[in-house]
């Protein structure tokens with residue numbers, strides 16, 4: 476599939492890449508290139524290694540999570556030589572976060588090497604304004620919003636939408652780092668100063684009075700075949716995912732509607748791989764699309780122990796155009812609780828043994844070297860006969876784990 480785009484002169488690199496490519500072809504075990512080096516990449520690689528795949532990362536820092544898990548090429552997103560070394564020998568390239576600049580990568584991507592999610596999907600999804608506009612254009616239900624390019628435009632939009640509003644940086648925002656809720660004019664100005672892009676753009680949304688937040692993971696192949704995971708309830712604190720309960724305790728009709736909407740959303744953006752679809756449930760049971768993420772997602776971590784096939788394995792199967800695995804739960808209930816940092820400094824395993832002594836608690840540590848308040852350092856998952864029981868045990872375990 477891949478032809479070698481590395482220029483002559485990189486002799487040693489060439490030979491290495493050629494041998495990797497040769498062995499991956501002859502044995503039939505593909506090499507999957509992953510853009511990014513965070514915890515999602517780490518868990519993706521662990522799922523890939525189990526299937527005998529070769530996994531290679533491209534990352535722009537040495538933050539730790541993918542260290543020692545698989546080979547990696549380091550460079551910046553505009554470093555054509557480094558990106559060429561990375562793609563040489565890859566059978567497919569995918570990503571683990573949606574904020575990378577793909578312009579140089581697509582220029583060096585050899586013909587026949589797929590990039591999933593596609594460039595087109597990333598154009599629609601990689602900017603929160605473009606994402607909302609696409610959803611609206613395709614008739615997916617979204618809450619009232621405005622795209623603004625100045626403080627004056629934001630003030631006008633907030634007046635039209637009615638306070639409070641939620642202001643979002645269009646790019647590079649995740650885990651709530653790019654969001655703020657404004658209740659008055661002063662908060663609106665402060666949010667604009669903090670969140671506006673270089674060109675002055677922000678997205679502003681009416682505050683949605685949801686009763687619950689739901690998430691559905693969908694895995695989708697290039698031909699459009701898909702599987703949907705059970706509907707999850709997600710609990711956010713400070714705009715950041717704190718816990719995930721599965722199955723969501725909702726009416727069957729709402730669950731059906733959520734699943735159908737998630738599959739429509741995955742198709743609307745042409746997603747290939749897994750996609751996390753975040754929804755708001757309104758008091759009358761109506762659903763609104765909050766946002767989608769075309770990659771493994773924090774709200775799908777429970778699938779590692781909780782489902783027959785994890786979101787990470789199904790992401791790999793989907794981007795390789797291989798048959799998708801069963802997304803059903805293996806026990807009646809699964810709950811995941813994130814383990815966030817509470818201090819600044821080097822990460823520590825001091826509390827890990829005590830948590831490992833708790834029965835039936837699956838502990839995941841992301842390998843980040845430094846802890847910061849609010850930083851996602853790991854998570855725990857507990858399976859049980861009821862969501863209540865699993866939640867209580869998972870919360871207790873996470874509270875004891877100080878990484």
Ligand SMILES: Nc1ncnc2c1ncn2[C@@H]1O[C@H](COP(=O)(O)OP(=O)(O)OP(=O)(O)O)[C@@H](O)[C@H]1O
Nearest residue numbers: 641648649650651652680681682683711714715716
């Ligand atoms: N319009 C809104 N009305 C009410 N709450 C909102 C709204 N938009 C976002 N939120 C709250 O903030 C959370 C994070 O928002 P959003 O998903 O847009 O940001 P994010 O930084 O991409 O988050 P993440 O990376 O955790 O998915 C939502 O899950 C929800 O709890």
Ligand SMILES: [Mg+2]
Nearest residue numbers: 650753765766
């Ligand atoms: Mg979100």
